[in-house]
Amino acid sequence: MSLLDHFTPNVYVPFIFFYEANKASNISKTSQLLKQSLSKTLSLYYPLAGKANDNLSIHCDDQGACYAVASANCCLSDYLKQPILSTLLKFLPDVALTVLAPGDHVLRVQETVFSCGGIAIGFLYTHTVFDGGALGAFIKTWATIARESITEGADLSPNFSASSIFPQISTESPLDLTFLNSILSRKGEFVVRRFGFDGSVISNLKAKAASSGVQKPTRVEVVSAVLYKCIMSALEAKSGTKKSALVTNGVNLRRKAVPPFSDNWVGNFVWLVAMETQAEDKELCKFVHRMREALSPINGEFVKSLQGEGGKETFCAYWKGRQESFSKALAKGVEPIGFNSWCNAGLFDADYGWGKPLWVPVVTFAIASPQIFIQLTDTRHGNGVEAWVVLDVEAMSLLEHDKELLSLASVDPIVLCLPNGIEAWVVLEEEIMTLVEHDKELISLASLYPSHLQISSVRSNLLSTMPSVVVY
Numbered sequence: 001m002s003l004l005d006h007f008t009p010n011v012y013v014p015f016i017f018f019y020e021a022n023k024a025s026n027i028s029k030t031s032q033l034l035k036q037s038l039s040k041t042l043s044l045y046y047p048l049a050g051k052a053n054d055n056l057s058i059h060c061d062d063q064g065a066c067y068a069v070a071s072a073n074c075c076l077s078d079y080l081k082q083p084i085l086s087t088l089l090k091f092l093p094d095v096a097l098t099v100l101a102p103g104d105h106v107l108r109v110q111e112t113v114f115s116c117g118g119i120a121i122g123f124l125y126t127h128t129v130f131d132g133g134a135l136g137a138f139i140k141t142w143a144t145i146a147r148e149s150i151t152e153g154a155d156l157s158p159n160f161s162a163s164s165i166f167p168q169i170s171t172e173s174p175l176d177l178t179f180l181n182s183i184l185s186r187k188g189e190f191v192v193r194r195f196g197f198d199g200s201v202i203s204n205l206k207a208k209a210a211s212s213g214v215q216k217p218t219r220v221e222v223v224s225a226v227l228y229k230c231i232m233s234a235l236e237a238k239s240g241t242k243k244s245a246l247v248t249n250g251v252n253l254r255r256k257a258v259p260p261f262s263d264n265w266v267g268n269f270v271w272l273v274a275m276e277t278q279a280e281d282k283e284l285c286k287f288v289h290r291m292r293e294a295l296s297p298i299n300g301e302f303v304k305s306l307q308g309e310g311g312k313e314t315f316c317a318y319w320k321g322r323q324e325s326f327s328k329a330l331a332k333g334v335e336p337i338g339f340n341s342w343c344n345a346g347l348f349d350a351d352y353g354w355g356k357p358l359w360v361p362v363v364t365f366a367i368a369s370p371q372i373f374i375q376l377t378d379t380r381h382g383n384g385v386e387a388w389v390v391l392d393v394e395a396m397s398l399l400e401h402d403k404e405l406l407s408l409a410s411v412d413p414i415v416l417c418l419p420n421g422i423e424a425w426v427v428l429e430e431e432i433m434t435l436v437e438h439d440k441e442l443i444s445l446a447s448l449y450p451s452h453l454q455i456s457s458v459r460s461n462l463l464s465t466m467p468s469v470v471v472y
Contacts, residue, residue, distance in 0.1 A: 001057060001267070002166040003311050004253070005128050008268045010052075011099050012108070012124035014363040015135065016091045017347075018076065021117030022354035030119065034111060034352065035067060037146035045138055045158055045266070047129055048107040052100040058129070065107040068093055076118025080358065080415040085192055088366040091122040100126050122363075131270045133254055133263040134158075136346040141264075146352040162267035165307050183248065183326055184336045184371035188392045192368045193400055196413035197223050199383030205284070205408070213289040220341045220376055223385045224249075225287040227374055228337070230405045231391065232282055234398035235335055246329045248274045249291070250340040251298050258300030263346070271298055274322065276329050341376040348380055356380065359415055362388040386413070 022030045042049040042065060050060040070091075072079070093108040100106075106129060112120040130138065141156045197219075205222040214221070228247065236243050253269040254261040261269065275294035281287050305314040330336065347360045362375045365388045375388040387409070391399060400411050428436060436442065 001128060001168060002162040003168055003306065003315055004162065004166050004268050004270075006168075006315075007270065007272075008127040008131070009099075010126060010128050013127045013130070014089070014092050014122065014124050014366075015347075016088060016120055016122040016361055016363055017139075017350055017357040018080065018359045019119045019121070019352070019357055020076065020355055021114075021119070023117075024354060027113055027117060030354075031069065031111060031113070033146055034121070037142055037352070038065065038067070038109065040145050041138070041142040042107075044141065044156060047160075047266070048125065048138075050106055052102055052104045052106060052126065054102060058106055065109055066093065066105040068108075068110045070110055070112040072112055072114045072120075074114060075116040076114040076120075076358075077116065079114065083361075083415055085361075085366050088361055088363050091120045092363070093122075093124055127268070129266065131252075131268040132342050132345045133252055133269060134266050136349075137263040139350040140346055143350045143352045157264070159262070159265045160267075162265055162269075166267075166311055167309065183246070183330070184338050184373060186336075186370050186372070186392070188370060190368040190370050190390055190392050191396050192365045193389050193391075193396060194412050195227070195387045195389060195405070195409040196379070197226075197385045197387065197409045199381070201408050202383065202385060209284045209288045211285040211289060214285070214292050217288045217292075219383070219385055220343050221288045221291055222284065223376060223387060224291065224339050224374070225284045226405065226408060227387055227389065228277075228287055229282040229284070230399055230402045231337065231372065231374075231389070231395070232277075232335070233402065234391070234395045237398050238395050242279050243335050244279065244332075245277045245335040245337050246274055246326065247277055247291075247294075248272055248336070248338045249294070251295060253298070253303050253306075256298050256300060257303040272322075273298060274326065276334060336372065338371065338373040339376070340374070343376055343378050343385060345378070348378055365390060 025033070046060055046062065047058045049062055049064050050058045051063065053059040091110060091112050093110050107123060107125050109121070109123040112122065114120070125135070137158065141158075144156060202219045202222060205226065206217050206219070209217040209222045209225060228245075232243055232245060249272070251271045251273055253271050254263065254265060273294050275290055277287070277290065281290055302314075305311070342362075348356050350357055358380065360377065362377060365373075365375065368390050371390060372392075373390045377386050377388070378384075379386050389396075389399070399405065426433070426436070
């Protein structure tokens with residue numbers, strides 16, 4: 001493990017990929033293909049075939065990953081029409097979202113087959129081994145081996161050099177980072193909503209957000225800016241007072257290094273930055289500029305300062321400074337808001353031979369945790385963004401009826417876009433439209449402002465799990 005792995009909790013991180021049926025093969029052959037290709041992939045990513053030793057080491061005993069098979073008693077298309085987020089955990093081994101204990105498998109996989117032949121591939125991995133970038137590389141390698149489409153000269157081997165470039169110095173964490181767990185924690189009842197931003201809407205937002213300071217804003221920046229503005233408006237309406245915020249954001253150090261590290265570098269290259277915002281930062285171009293400024297110190301020189309024997313000093317100095325600044329900000333009553341992005345991680349590129357995934361949900365949000373957090377992901381069609389937002393019940397009620405946000409995004413967009421579906425454009429006077437868009441029967445049948453996205457969930461008592469097997 002490397003110095004940067006101290007930053008991440010030793011917990012299982014869940015992911016699920018939903019696929020249409022493999023029409024070129026039967027279920028048993030498809031299942032065998034997944035197991036055999038995973039076995040070959042584990043020979044490259046050999047730590048995933050081991051077991052946890054302690055928080056910062058793995059016993060690579062080559063015993064394999066835990067592989068379970070399950071069945072769902074419904075059709076995938078029916079399931080994806082209106083997903084129930086709380087049931088996503090049924091597609092995962094039953095240790096999801098738990099801390100690894102010594103002797104636990106580093107990787108656990110569950111293959112779930114729907115009655116129509118559709119497949120959900122759910123798996124858990126320890127965060128101390130992988131971050132989002134490394135995960136994307138692992139999944140693409142597994143899929144490439146399954147398709148048998150390895151091009152001549154292609155090197156699928158992961159790079160395990162992080163521990164030599166960012167040495168641990170010791171087996172104990174150089175700094176107590178438990179304070180990070182309490183930064184976003186809040187009291188109250190929290191809920192999750194998905195907001196879908198279409199690519200054309202994002203293009204317009206980029207044009208509006210462009211300024212002399214940031215001439216080419218990214219889709220992550222503009223979507224973050226819109227959500228920040230609307231969330232802060234909801235929080236201010238709820239409290240009746242103006243608010244400032246402590247905004248945290250995850251940064252991929254691979255892309256900040258000079259030259260950049262590729263995604264096949266195994267380990268955690270995630271860093272956390274923060275900025276304290278004021279009322280005027282709700283303007284689109286202002287927030288984007290502030291966000292870019294906050295990220296600017298995390299550059300090639302900074303990544304270099306974390307390397308070698310001097311890396312521990314930089315690591316500790318940075319986090320001690322952040323702990324002090326976070327404590328001062330929270331003492332003033334600012335609202336802590338967390339942002340993170342999986343956009344461009346390549347999760348929708350995982351094609352095992354019968355098409356790309358229909359949906360890759362944010363499974364960690366299957367059950368809302370007590371915090372204000374926004375996770376951005378790609379959509380299946382590339383240039384859109386799906387935002388998973390966690391917010392307290394009262395503020396979420398205000399947010400999901402925010403007229404500006406509704407003009408830009410769809411709330412809980414339909415997961416499966418059916419080819420024979422109908423989109424209805426309705427014109428009504430404002431008072432009647434308000435009643436119509438809250439009609440419970442209509443909401444159960446249609447999506448308001450649907451975007452062309454893909455998404456999923458499960459129903460209770462849907463799965464019957466069969467005995468686990470081990471993939472070698």
